[in-house]
Amino acid sequence: MRHCLKIVLLCLSVVPMLSAAREIALTFDDAPTPDSAMMTGVERTHKIISALQQAKVSDALFFVKADYIDQQTAARLKQYTDAGFHLASHSFTHQSANQLGANAYAIDAYKAHLALKPFKGVLGFHRFPYLHYGKDLTDINQLQAVLAELGYKDGYVTVDNFDWYISTLITQAAEEKKSIDYDKARDFYVNSLYESIEFYDSIAKKTLHRSPRHVLLLHENDAAALFVGDLIQHLRNRGWKIISPQRAYKDAIAKEFPQVAFHKQGRVAAIAHSKGVPESELRHPSENENYIKQAFTAAGIVEAK
């Protein structure tokens, strides 16, 4: 009997370990994005804030493309921080550091740094447009040093995906006045993103032998405005916990900057690559415009009028 009790107690102590929620933070690039055929920028910001608030997500990080800032869009950024969310730098003109070169990119990043100075709620994180960290390791390390001097840590992602392209296809359909099946569009967005999350988590488990605190790459786009609440619900239904970006960036992988030139599929993929996993295994098939376009068409989301 006593033996049985011991076994039961042992099982109970193991349960929390097995059921520990995997954790993921939400980040939105390119804010404050311009008006689209589907909604104004002001509406987009309202929708994203209200979806996050309804889902009781207490923090999210908006990476700002600083040359989008004007009087009206500054008010949108302030709405995010007033709601308790945070801002970070996504450069000034959103160019590829690989093409621009380290010196010109550093100047651009500095302009963004100045443009963000008047805002409250800015965290010292910088994210490279296109996740292009520099054309080679020399440039990459030079830029990391420059950004560190300006007070920025690397605003890496762990889950890359093509949410921006899904959003483009939906908005294009609206522009062309085609009828959109929003239920199908929602399922397509949610399932595509969820697949990417599981894909990079499985790479992490193989490479790090654990699930790190993830950072999901999203954009401040129409698809997020429409469906981010559904995505959050889907994640929670499958045992994921939405955490703050600040908590995510405290994971041990934040201190592990892999000495490879391959960063464009995110931090987990870069670490895996530094341990010998070929690049071809570190990119989900849906990170491809043709693949998404075909799947999007096949899903019957858009009907020509």
Ligand SMILES: [Zn+2]
């Ligand atoms: Zn961007």
